Amino acid sequence: MPIADNIILVGPMGVGKSTIGRILASLSSREFKDTDHVIEARTGANIPWIFDVEGEEGFRTRESSVLKELVEQPQLVIATGGGIVTQSINRSLLQQQNCVVYLTASLEDLIKRTCRDKKRPLLQVGNPEQRIKELMSTRDPLYREVCSLVVSTESKSPKQVAEKIIQLSQQL
Ligand SMILES: Nc1ncnc2c1ncn2[C@@H]1O[C@H](COP(=O)(O)OP(=O)(O)O)[C@@H](O)[C@H]1O
Ligand SMILES: O=C(O)C1=C[C@@H](OP(=O)(O)O)[C@@H](O)[C@H](O)C1
Ligand SMILES: [Mg+2]
Numbered sequence: 001m002p003i004a005d006n007i008i009l010v011g012p013m014g015v016g017k018s019t020i021g022r023i024l025a026s027l028s029s030r031e032f033k034d035t036d037h038v039i040e041a042r043t044g045a046n047i048p049w050i051f052d053v054e055g056e057e058g059f060r061t062r063e064s065s066v067l068k069e070l071v072e073q074p075q076l077v078i079a080t081g082g083g084i085v086t087q088s089i090n091r092s093l094l095q096q097q098n099c100v101v102y103l104t105a106s107l108e109d110l111i112k113r114t115c116r117d118k119k120r121p122l123l124q125v126g127n128p129e130q131r132i133k134e135l136m137s138t139r140d141p142l143y144r145e146v147c148s149l150v151v152s153t154e155s156k157s158p159k160q161v162a163e164k165i166i167q168l169s170q171q172l
Contacts, residue, residue: 006030006074006099007165008099010100010102012139013110013122014113017079017080017103020158023158027166030076031075032077033070035067038070039063048121056083056122064090067084067090067094082139091145111129122135149169
């Protein structure tokens, strides 16, 4: 893969996109961007606040415009939010990219990694375990539709996952 190409991480909340993305960027000499962080920096508000004030729809509009902007820049690692694939306009854009990596984890790990924080509004309503299961059943086919690689994070440290992505992306 040419060095100028971006690596884009997709997958469910808690799979490690933001954590692994940062490490992957430093290991592969790319700049790290996280769609959620860009939205927060631009609005001066955190994700739960944006969901409260603008609803999920307002957040998705912001997310789509940030994604469109980022994919046009060279040599980035882009960590997306777990719901990026719910919008068909985002899926079309992702399908045009060279390297979109779907990170996977067991439901048990996803629950463990998200249960302690309150920064994910979609897990604050109802039973979080049930919510993660529901979201995964609708979103898993969508992640698969847009990805060029599937990489499991199970029993691997974030650094090991980042190294695996580098190895596999060189074979694309
Ligand atoms: N491979 C991993 N093994 C164990 N814990 C992880 C791994 N990757 C991420 N985590 C932890 O899971 C939590 C969620 O990670 P985060 O990067 O915010 O996920 P995402 O951006 O996909 O929602 C964090 O506490 C992070 O430290
Ligand atoms: O799955 C989702 O719909 C969301 C995932 C979050 O990002 P992470 O996947 O980085 O947690 C964030 O974009 C927002 O809370 C909505
Ligand atoms: Mg994240």
